[in-house]
Amino acid sequence: MKALVWHGKQDIRCDTVTDPEIEDPRDAIIKVTSCAICGSDLHLFHNFIPAMLPGDIMGHEMMGEVMEVGSGVNGRLKKGDRIVVPFTIICGECDQCKRGNFSVCERTNRKKDLADKVFGHSTAGLFGYTHLTGGYPGGQAEYLRVPFADRTHIKVPSHLTDEQVLFLGDILPTGWQAAAQCDIEETDTVAVWGCGPVGQMTIRSAILLGARQVVAIDRLPERLSMAEAAGAITINFEKESVIGRLEDLTDGKGPEKCIDSVGLESHVSFGQPDTLLDRAKQMMMLESDRPHVLREMIYVCRPAGIVSIPGVYGGLVDKFPMGIAMNKGLTFRMGQTHVNRWTDDLLRRIEEGEIDPSFVITHTARLEDGPHMYNVFRDKQDGCVKVVLKP
Numbered sequence: 001m002k003a004l005v006w007h008g009k010q011d012i013r014c015d016t017v018t019d020p021e022i023e024d025p026r027d028a029i030i031k032v033t034s035c036a037i038c039g040s041d042l043h044l045f046h047n048f049i050p051a052m053l054p055g056d057i058m059g060h061e062m063m064g065e066v067m068e069v070g071s072g073v074n075g076r077l078k079k080g081d082r083i084v085v086p087f088t089i090i091c092g093e094c095d096q097c098k099r100g101n102f103s104v105c106e107r108t109n110r111k112k113d114l115a116d117k118v119f120g121h122s123t124a125g126l127f128g129y130t131h132l133t134g135g136y137p138g139g140q141a142e143y144l145r146v147p148f149a150d151r152t153h154i155k156v157p158s159h160l161t162d163e164q165v166l167f168l169g170d171i172l173p174t175g176w177q178a179a180a181q182c183d184i185e186e187t188d189t190v191a192v193w194g195c196g197p198v199g200q201m202t203i204r205s206a207i208l209l210g211a212r213q214v215v216a217i218d219r220l221p222e223r224l225s226m227a228e229a230a231g232a233i234t235i236n237f238e239k240e241s242v243i244g245r246l247e248d249l250t251d252g253k254g255p256e257k258c259i260d261s262v263g264l265e266s267h268v269s270f271g272q273p274d275t276l277l278d279r280a281k282q283m284m285m286l287e288s289d290r291p292h293v294l295r296e297m298i299y300v301c302r303p304a305g306i307v308s309i310p311g312v313y314g315g316l317v318d319k320f321p322m323g324i325a326m327n328k329g330l331t332f333r334m335g336q337t338h339v340n341r342w343t344d345d346l347l348r349r350i351e352e353g354e355i356d357p358s359f360v361i362t363h364t365a366r367l368e369d370g371p372h373m374y375n376v377f378r379d380k381q382d383g384c385v386k387v388v389l390k391p
């Protein structure tokens with residue numbers, strides 16, 4: 001089959017690789033009908049998250065048709081079913097899965113020993129996302145093996161299009177969780193850094209969850225316009241002071257809730273000197289991640305507020321203002337998304353027409369065009385916000 005394969009830094013190719021097969025009774029094989037490129041894939045593309053190996057298949061946002069199931073799937077899935085695959089592989093039975101903490105499932109990371117050593121404790125297996133999270137082949141491919149498939153799926157009805165449901169596997173529940181874990185109240189100002197696909201889902205979720213005002217921060221006009229269309233107030237961080245404007249919008253008190261939908265690759269600009277220092281330190285391997293957004297959030301957040309971090313961090317950050325965070329009494333919530341915790345509710349909202357996440361798609365291409373589309377998405381060429389690939 002054809003698949004997008006990681007060969008090294010900024011080197012992804014569409015290769016012919018061996019078709020996946022059932023390896024365990026709980027496996028299923030799906031024919032991928034649609035898959036997407038995620039901001040997290042860019043971190044791997046740039047090799048900022050360690051433990052990718054040449055030959056690894058990329059992709060963790062995908063859906064398709066079940067072709068084959070193992071004997072242990074126990075009737076929960078059958079050939080012909082249409083499913084979205086959550087990016088977190090879940091067993092459904094361990095202590096964490098029972099609590100709905102799916103992204104830290106205790107059983108699905110098949111490289112548990114490595115993860116135990118690096119993280120202290122293993123987290124869930126993830127598709128197409130480094131050997132720290134199991135080294136599982138991803139879904140930017142014609143076919144995908146879904147381990148623990150009896151639990152690791154979201155069944156979707158045939159009357160909804162791929163575009164309407166594909167993002168249930170990642171960015172939609174990610175934006176939703178980012179907002180939900182802010183415990184939004186109707187008097188709250190919610191500030192969202194980053195208007196990429198995750199930021200767009202976060203902004204709409206915060207509005208649906210009843211925030212008084214949602215403020216969206218980015219520098220790309222097309223992404224800011226998309227946020228404005230959802231009802232957000234926008235700040236272009238290249239044109240105005242983020243902190244000054246957020247203070248103005250909150251009578252000098254700061255937003256109660258601050259959400260980082262940017263992650264470890266914060267934009268480097270002369271207007272924000274710490275980002276230059278971060279870039280230099282990253283190049284000298286003195287820190288792995290660029291935490292400008294974290295610093296800005298901690299500084300501007302209202303005392304006793306909540307800082308929510310869906311943006312991915314991979315390693316170590318420097319000059320993290322712990323003293324400010326501690327003295328202001330901030331609460332931090334973060335993590336890879338517990339996808340299946342949210343998807344029944346979100347699928348219902350899509351079916352009822354309350355949410356249609358397909359608005360974010362600006363580019364659709366063939367799988368073979370995937371390597372080029374990584375560049376288009378990374379460089380935001382041609383107004384690119386979200387790429388869907390059709391294997």
Ligand SMILES: NC(=O)c1ccc[n+]([C@@H]2O[C@H](COP(=O)([O-])OP(=O)(O)OC[C@H]3O[C@@H](n4cnc5c(N)ncnc54)[C@H](O)[C@@H]3O)[C@@H](O)[C@H]2O)c1
Binds near residue numbers: 220
């Ligand atoms: N927690 C999870 O489970 C989960 C799931 C999916 C994605 N993510 C992460 O979410 C993040 C965003 O993903 P995406 O797909 O939207 O990526 P993206 O790269 O398309 O979007 C990032 C956006 O942040 C903006 N940005 C950069 N620096 C900024 C700054 N200083 N202030 C404000 N905005 C800034 C960029 O212009 C861009 O629009 C990534 O880190 C990704 O890994 C996490």
Ligand SMILES: [Zn+2]
Binds near residue numbers: 040171
């Ligand atoms: Zn993702």
Ligand SMILES: [Zn+2]
Binds near residue numbers: 098108
């Ligand atoms: Zn589990």
